[in-house]
Amino acid sequence: MESILFLIIFPLLTGVALLFVRNDSIRRIIVRTAAFLLIIASILISVRYFDSGLELSLHKEWINYGMVAIELALAVLLIAISIKHKKYLPILLVIIQTTIINWYEFSYSHEVEIHADIVIDRFSLIMILITGVIGSLICVYALKYMEDYHHHHHEIKDRRNLFFFLLFVFLSAMFGIVLSNNLLWMYFFWEITTICSFLLIGYTRQDIAVKNSFKALIMNLFGGFGFAAAIMYLGYVVEIQELNKLPALAQSGIELLIPAVLLAIAGLSKSAQMPFSGWLLGAMVAPTPSSALLHSSTMVKAGVYLLIRIAPTLGYNVAGILVMMVGGITFFLASLMAITKSDGKKVLAYSTISNLGLIVACAGIGSYESIWAGILLIIFHAIAKSLMFLSVGTVEHSMGSRDIEDMHGLIIKLPAMALMMVIGIAGMFLAPFGMLISKWAALKAFIDSDNILIVLILVFGSASTLFYWTKWLGKLVAVLNKYERIPAKLTFDEWVSMGTHALLTVVVCFIFPMIGNHFIEPYLNTQFAQHLGSVISDGNIKIMSLMLGMVLLIPLGLIVFVTLKEDRIVTSYMGGVNRGDNRYFTDSKGQAKHLYLSNWYMEKYFNEARLSTIGNITTSAVIIVIFFMALGGVL
Amino acid sequence: MAGSMMSVLLYIFLGPLVGGLIAGIDRKISARMQGRYGPPLLQPFYDVLKLLSKESIAVNGIQNFFIFCFLIFIIFTGSLFFMGGDILLVIFALTLSSIFIVLGAFSANSAYSSIGAMRELLQMMAYEPMVLLTAIGFYVVTKSFNITDIMSFETPLVLYLPGIFLGFTYILTMKLRKSPFDISMSHHAHQEVVKGITTEFSGSTLAMIEIAHWYENVFLMGFIFLFFVWKMPGSWIIGIIACILLYFFEIVIDNASARYKWQLAFSSSWIAAAALGFTNLLILFLMK
Amino acid sequence: MVDKQTIIEVKVDELVDKAVLMKGQGYRLVQISCTYKENFEITYSFDKDYELVHYRIHVERDEEILSISQIFFSAFIYENELKDLFGVKIKDIAIDYEGGLYRVAKKAPFAPQNKEEEEAKHV
Amino acid sequence: MSFLKKSPWIIHYDGTSCNGCDIEVLACLTPLYDVERFGVVNTGNPKHADILLITGSVNEQNKDVVWQIFNQMPNPKVVVAVGICATSGGIFAECYNVMGGVDKIIPVDVYVPGCAARPESIIDGVVKAVEILEEKRAAMTKKRKMAKVRRVSGPVSLSNMF
Amino acid sequence: MSVLRFSGYIIKNLFQKPATSMYPLKKQKCFDRTRGHISIDIDACVFCGMCSRKCPSGAIGVDRQVKQWDIERLKCIQCSCCVEVCPKKCLSMKNAYTAPSVGSVKDVFHARVPDNQPNS
Amino acid sequence: MSKRTIVPFGPQHPVLPEPIHLDLVLEDEKVVEAIPSIGFVHRGLEKLVEKKEFTEYVYVAERICGICSFMHGMGYCQAVENIMGIKIPERAEYLRTLWAELSRIHSHLLWLGLLADAFGFESLFMHCWKLREQILDVFESTTGGRVIFSVCKIGGVRKDIDQDTLKGIVAVIDKMQKELKELTDVFIEDYSVKHRLVGVGVLTKQEAHEVGAVGPMMRASGINQDMRKLGYAAYKYLDFEPVVENDGDCYARTLVRIREIYQSMDLIRQCAAKMPEGEIEEKFKGMPSGERFERLEQPRGEVIYYVKANGTKFLDRVRVRTPTFTNVPALLKILQGCDLADVPMMVLTIDPCISCTER
Ligand code: NFV
Numbered sequence A: 001m002e003s004i005l006f007l008i009i010f011p012l013l014t015g016v017a018l019l020f021v022r023n024d025s026i027r028r029i030i031v032r033t034a035a036f037l038l039i040i041a042s043i044l045i046s047v048r049y050f051d052s053g054l055e056l057s058l059h060k061e062w063i064n065y066g067m068v069a070i071e072l073a074l075a076v077l078l079i080a081i082s083i084k085h086k087k088y089l090p091i092l093l094v095i096i097q098t099t100i101i102n103w104y105e106f107s108y109s110h111e112v113e114i115h116a117d118i119v120i121d122r123f124s125l126i127m128i129l130i131t132g133v134i135g136s137l138i139c140v141y142a143l144k145y146m147e148d149y150h151h152h153h154h155e156i157k158d159r160r161n162l163f164f165f166l167l168f169v170f171l172s173a174m175f176g177i178v179l180s181n182n183l184l185w186m187y188f189f190w191e192i193t194t195i196c197s198f199l200l201i202g203y204t205r206q207d208i209a210v211k212n213s214f215k216a217l218i219m220n221l222f223g224g225f226g227f228a229a230a231i232m233y234l235g236y237v238v239e240i241q242e243l244n245k246l247p248a249l250a251q252s253g254i255e256l257l258i259p260a261v262l263l264a265i266a267g268l269s270k271s272a273q274m275p276f277s278g279w280l281l282g283a284m285v286a287p288t289p290s291s292a293l294l295h296s297s298t299m300v301k302a303g304v305y306l307l308i309r310i311a312p313t314l315g316y317n318v319a320g321i322l323v324m325m326v327g328g329i330t331f332f333l334a335s336l337m338a339i340t341k342s343d344g345k346k347v348l349a350y351s352t353i354s355n356l357g358l359i360v361a362c363a364g365i366g367s368y369e370s371i372w373a374g375i376l377l378i379i380f381h382a383i384a385k386s387l388m389f390l391s392v393g394t395v396e397h398s399m400g401s402r403d404i405e406d407m408h409g410l411i412i413k414l415p416a417m418a419l420m421m422v423i424g425i426a427g428m429f430l431a432p433f434g435m436l437i438s439k440w441a442a443l444k445a446f447i448d449s450d451n452i453l454i455v456l457i458l459v460f461g462s463a464s465t466l467f468y469w470t471k472w473l474g475k476l477v478a479v480l481n482k483y484e485r486i487p488a489k490l491t492f493d494e495w496v497s498m499g500t501h502a503l504l505t506v507v508v509c510f511i512f513p514m515i516g517n518h519f520i521e522p523y524l525n526t527q528f529a530q531h532l533g534s535v536i537s538d539g540n541i542k543i544m545s546l547m548l549g550m551v552l553l554i555p556l557g558l559i560v561f562v563t564l565k566e567d568r569i570v571t572s573y574m575g576g577v578n579r580g581d582n583r584y585f586t587d588s589k590g591q592a593k594h595l596y597l598s599n600w601y602m603e604k605y606f607n608e609a610r611l612s613t614i615g616n617i618t619t620s621a622v623i624i625v626i627f628f629m630a631l632g633g634v635l
Numbered sequence B: 001m002a003g004s005m006m007s008v009l010l011y012i013f014l015g016p017l018v019g020g021l022i023a024g025i026d027r028k029i030s031a032r033m034q035g036r037y038g039p040p041l042l043q044p045f046y047d048v049l050k051l052l053s054k055e056s057i058a059v060n061g062i063q064n065f066f067i068f069c070f071l072i073f074i075i076f077t078g079s080l081f082f083m084g085g086d087i088l089l090v091i092f093a094l095t096l097s098s099i100f101i102v103l104g105a106f107s108a109n110s111a112y113s114s115i116g117a118m119r120e121l122l123q124m125m126a127y128e129p130m131v132l133l134t135a136i137g138f139y140v141v142t143k144s145f146n147i148t149d150i151m152s153f154e155t156p157l158v159l160y161l162p163g164i165f166l167g168f169t170y171i172l173t174m175k176l177r178k179s180p181f182d183i184s185m186s187h188h189a190h191q192e193v194v195k196g197i198t199t200e201f202s203g204s205t206l207a208m209i210e211i212a213h214w215y216e217n218v219f220l221m222g223f224i225f226l227f228f229v230w231k232m233p234g235s236w237i238i239g240i241i242a243c244i245l246l247y248f249f250e251i252v253i254d255n256a257s258a259r260y261k262w263q264l265a266f267s268s269s270w271i272a273a274a275a276l277g278f279t280n281l282l283i284l285f286l287m288k
Numbered sequence C: 001m002v003d004k005q006t007i008i009e010v011k012v013d014e015l016v017d018k019a020v021l022m023k024g025q026g027y028r029l030v031q032i033s034c035t036y037k038e039n040f041e042i043t044y045s046f047d048k049d050y051e052l053v054h055y056r057i058h059v060e061r062d063e064e065i066l067s068i069s070q071i072f073f074s075a076f077i078y079e080n081e082l083k084d085l086f087g088v089k090i091k092d093i094a095i096d097y098e099g100g101l102y103r104v105a106k107k108a109p110f111a112p113q114n115k116e117e118e119e120a121k122h123v
Numbered sequence D: 001m002s003f004l005k006k007s008p009w010i011i012h013y014d015g016t017s018c019n020g021c022d023i024e025v026l027a028c029l030t031p032l033y034d035v036e037r038f039g040v041v042n043t044g045n046p047k048h049a050d051i052l053l054i055t056g057s058v059n060e061q062n063k064d065v066v067w068q069i070f071n072q073m074p075n076p077k078v079v080v081a082v083g084i085c086a087t088s089g090g091i092f093a094e095c096y097n098v099m100g101g102v103d104k105i106i107p108v109d110v111y112v113p114g115c116a117a118r119p120e121s122i123i124d125g126v127v128k129a130v131e132i133l134e135e136k137r138a139a140m141t142k143k144r145k146m147a148k149v150r151r152v153s154g155p156v157s158l159s160n161m162f
Numbered sequence E: 001m002s003v004l005r006f007s008g009y010i011i012k013n014l015f016q017k018p019a020t021s022m023y024p025l026k027k028q029k030c031f032d033r034t035r036g037h038i039s040i041d042i043d044a045c046v047f048c049g050m051c052s053r054k055c056p057s058g059a060i061g062v063d064r065q066v067k068q069w070d071i072e073r074l075k076c077i078q079c080s081c082c083v084e085v086c087p088k089k090c091l092s093m094k095n096a097y098t099a100p101s102v103g104s105v106k107d108v109f110h111a112r113v114p115d116n117q118p119n120s
Numbered sequence F: 001m002s003k004r005t006i007v008p009f010g011p012q013h014p015v016l017p018e019p020i021h022l023d024l025v026l027e028d029e030k031v032v033e034a035i036p037s038i039g040f041v042h043r044g045l046e047k048l049v050e051k052k053e054f055t056e057y058v059y060v061a062e063r064i065c066g067i068c069s070f071m072h073g074m075g076y077c078q079a080v081e082n083i084m085g086i087k088i089p090e091r092a093e094y095l096r097t098l099w100a101e102l103s104r105i106h107s108h109l110l111w112l113g114l115l116a117d118a119f120g121f122e123s124l125f126m127h128c129w130k131l132r133e134q135i136l137d138v139f140e141s142t143t144g145g146r147v148i149f150s151v152c153k154i155g156g157v158r159k160d161i162d163q164d165t166l167k168g169i170v171a172v173i174d175k176m177q178k179e180l181k182e183l184t185d186v187f188i189e190d191y192s193v194k195h196r197l198v199g200v201g202v203l204t205k206q207e208a209h210e211v212g213a214v215g216p217m218m219r220a221s222g223i224n225q226d227m228r229k230l231g232y233a234a235y236k237y238l239d240f241e242p243v244v245e246n247d248g249d250c251y252a253r254t255l256v257r258i259r260e261i262y263q264s265m266d267l268i269r270q271c272a273a274k275m276p277e278g279e280i281e282e283k284f285k286g287m288p289s290g291e292r293f294e295r296l297e298q299p300r301g302e303v304i305y306y307v308k309a310n311g312t313k314f315l316d317r318v319r320v321r322t323p324t325f326t327n328v329p330a331l332l333k334i335l336q337g338c339d340l341a342d343v344p345m346m347v348l349t350i351d352p353c354i355s356c357t358e359r
């Protein structure tokens, strides 16, 4: 039973080991082996606990004290770093939080009865699989990436041992979050992810990195503060300290508004929703594997994980409206802002924020259908987004730029990477692929829950999503006969990592009905006392699969087409002033001028600063109003 | 099942015929409105058959393939529609197919086809919300996304969805590529982006685009049809009459307006969607 | 009825001053034209209230003159024309086409192409 | 049955014309002459066109343009030189920058005389062009049938197609 | 400001007869003054060459030796200059147009060819 | 990397009947830089004076352009006549004015049509050109050509118009005016048209003066200047005021041209009413000697003929400074910051005539 702790302890140990390894090949062996073991372990555990689930209680005082000790140590560490960089807000937040939680821990927590510190249900299994598989693959990918990274950036000190240490600790903490049922445990791991992300973002120690890392720290600490407050409230007032008790309590009509709001704030900040979205954009300064980790499988997913967990609680009160509104607004505005970006990672960041907004909105609605959709979104997003990050990272290292404009004609320059990206992008928004299926389910859920405003936001938001993804896709497929192939040597690690991702993106689309039947629905049945079955009908699934089949035939068709074609190749249309090779035309002065085709960014129209101000103000207003409503309702 | 199979087959075989004929009538009527005699009624067919016999030229090896996919998926979309499938799925398939033509234009990597592709994308972004809202409107009234169910509702849907109908008509102009919304490619008047997305396509590929548009137009008329048919047998006549009238109205609009710039095209269709669609839905919810 | 037209001859280096003067008095540049007769005979015409004022300079073939396009922006197009069709050397043109405004088969077609033509003009 | 005859699409390029012929070509499209009766569409895009109508002669600067446009048209295609300028350079033949008729640069199939060419003449010219187009198409199909070997030589793979 | 201001007019046009002249089904209308092509009364010509010298585009050729007068139809710009300068007034401008051709057209006239037809 | 699109625009382009080329640098669709290029129509016909006699050169002059052909012939003749001191008969002056104003109507109608085509209003284009045909019929019946008239000669005109035809012309004008009203109202009132024109491509009065714009371009920016006021030909006998608008945008330029059509119709009526009897041509002898700048108001604005004669039958130099040529700097100015969709609008509102520009 305790074997489950392997998931937490093993990555931790690996991380510690890596901290002391400075030799590349040893590190490679350790990381590969650890990743392999983690993947196997996640799968085995899923199989093992698929039917039975697990409720494990470890009445071990020393664990709690250990946690307290670590927490205090980390608090001291944070304070020290903050003092060093002359940042005082984090100090304040750290102190308040640590005080609250310790005070609660020592004064009251003994009186709350804990049935299970660790609970595994089908939802946890999904999260374990995501973290285990995607997270490990990212770590493997990071091996080569970081090597190149330091090769390119001599100004940055090589602290790869620390980097890999953090990656694995992160995984460990993430497993901790999804396994914990005891809120105090969860809080512990939650804070660890905060600190890890803080350190990862600040990895390069450049000014901008430091600045952004503190931004992330402050926002996450703020959320952590909400978490701590919620724990305290729950412990004192409701006398529970377990996550899985919440839905039942909510259904029995116990007033849970305040903790719901507080937990929601924690979840929103971690999942980078407006007004907290700033940290995630800032996190882009970190090396790509850490972005991939933060944005796809861990960190932000921890936020939505919490929200989905408490979703049944949210559905009953204004906290639900809070979450729904914040999610909805974030979804819409972030996808509009993504339109204005040409930096590949920035687009991915906005898209992450936006997609998480959708998941958050699903959680906020809190109905059977919406949670169904939300969980599906988590899965598909994790895979496809991770794939995108990794591809962008590799492309950046191959061409020296991650700007989408520079990816013009990637299909010629780096066909393999272009293919990866095409799969990733298709996975993010295109018809028979995952995200779209989930969006479809979400749409249905929103309509059925009569939240017409959210429906409206969804339709407009997905239209904008379509815009920025397709224009990226367009850049990739632009074909110019004269482009040179860029010699890119993908290492085995990269291949394995990205290849698996790509494969998963496609495979999961085929098996999503099974995921629905065997993972999501059983979980929802326990949460809601009724059985509603699949959100998407069988007939439609069949048609979807047919479509998917058709789409998958495209590469094959392309090869046949290209082989059979008999086109006469001519120059492209330039009003007659071609210079022969489609790249140059004769300009007004009679000289050769380079044709350049840029995408649209409409910066005036979807002004980033303006939209984010609007978003931050409205979401803050929503949060504040509802927070005080909650307070008022209680007082 | 057999019935729906039948209508799919009918669509696949008659679709282009009807679509081409509509195009022919359109051209004739437009010509008369312009005080000209106009081309023969069957001109669109002559054009396509001619295109098929031309030499095929291309800028690169793969651009034409995307168009092939475009055609296939348009047919797929229409078939799904006439099969009586799920209307949301139909819309997703439609989006997918439209993306193929955009990608085709992008892949040609030529000045005007790329700009046309960006404009086409913008148009897609502009009309997509309204199309989805239409489906949602159907769902809210009939409790089903299934086209067969939608068609057998007990009253004509337009009575419940007048706002959505107007909104849909608004963006229909865009889908039919008619002025004032022919910003990505114009059939008639000349344009700053030459032939927009179709600039680099010629010969049989252009013919494919043309045929795909015919299919698409027929299928779009199907959408209009949905607003006007109900359970009553024989109501399909009303539906068809409505389609004819609406198409005529579109021709008038086409011939009586200048081309909008993208800013207006985009914002007006979003505003139309938000205002008309939203109000209509809101009223429906309140009535519930 | 027919108005008298006087053409004021000025020195090459006075031209810019004259242009500034004209600008100050609210004239607009109407045209710049050139004829080759032993040397370039360039006429600058300005207009105000239907009244034309012409300044003429004589420029040798290899002499370089200053553009007035900094004063009258629209001069750039005339000056580029002079450059391409006559081969007048003009520097500091606001938008200099560098000989690409008219891409003609033979350079400076309005200027004599060879010795004989040159002599013919001198008669 | 060939449909080229029924749907000749034109592209119009104005060489160094005086505009006279140029606007007469445009006038052909307008209500009084309405060449769309014959299925003519002014595509403005060489890749869609069957007939290249050129007004005006060619000069140093536009000779490449004319050639490019001609080259970007799919076969079968015909060139119609409209107006005296296009046929021979006309009154400008002696100008230093006029190379002469369009046939100096690309093969011309039909010459439409007139200064300016009357719309009726242009219509006649197009009708004549359509006949030639038809002949060319017939020749093309014959050639295509005869060519047993594929035009693309060498091994075909995805990479060398781009 | 009005929307679709033009719709009334075009709908009216829809039900009117189109303005199209239907050439070539119907014959083109010609005016007396229409400048179509040059024709010559070769018998009156004295082959002085005046027309040839004055023709701005050099379309006319005159050979006094063999008494030949010819015109390149694809060079003539219908300016009527030759008509004006001909001392014998044997040239005239007719209002019918030269038909399009597939190659250059040179109409040659010789004196004493009885029926005044081109015989190139 | 840059978010700027760099594309060529023209010379072969469906919205540009004539070849002009622009190097466009765009951000999205916003034009951030546009450099026009001409020279695709450059023939070098000014140099033909060395090969054609000055009397024959009229044929060349009127083939500078097929749209404003008549006034090119007339301007050239006028310049030579003034050098030689020839006073042409009054009837010839009236006839010239009549044809000049008819040309203006035809040119403006042509332009309105092209403008409509450029903003995607095909049916409006068709109707404008349909109307224009009536004017062309008048041309053909009076001069023998639809485009190139060949009626101007040094010393007068070649062809006379008899009284019946004159009445017929006025009748045509009257009939046209009614139909024209329907079309111009669309330009003036229709929402979609105004969307494309109002506030687009603004050239302020100050700018118009600085860049030396001429013609409707200048008058739409509030500068009151019209070369017809110089009183050449029969304008000195006629009663008219230059058409001026103040907004300086595409809409104002459209309004100016529309109002000028009506103005021209009025001038034609005045001509027909006041036309004196008499000769149409003044015989002259000798060769010109001297130089002269002659200014006329073409449909597109002030044109200048510079003629330098040396007493032989071959002139030293003819230079035609055409309105479009001077309007190119103005075009440059208004292109900055417009949208790609506006580019044809911008190019068209200077009413470009490239063959005039490049000669
Ligand atoms: N520019 C110009 Fe002209 C005019 N109006 C004239 O001189 O058109 Ni062709």
Ligand code: SF4
Pocket (backbone or CB within 6 Å): D016, D017, D018, D019, D020, D021, D022, D055, D056, D082, D083, D084, D085, D086, D090, D114, D115, D116, D117, E077, F063, F066, F147, F148
């Ligand atoms: S043939 Fe005559 S009308 Fe035609 S372009 Fe040449 S000069 Fe102009």
Ligand code: SF4
Pocket (backbone or CB within 6 Å): E038, E054, E055, E056, E057, E058, E059, E060, E071, E075, E076, E077, E078, E079, E080, E081, E082, E083
């Ligand atoms: S009409 Fe003119 S061009 Fe024709 S032959 Fe006579 S003079 Fe020559």
Ligand code: SF4
Pocket (backbone or CB within 6 Å): E040, E044, E045, E046, E047, E048, E049, E050, E051, E052, E062, E069, E085, E086, E087, E088, E089, E090, E091
């Ligand atoms: S000018 Fe008259 S008479 Fe002399 S050659 Fe010519 S046609 Fe004959």
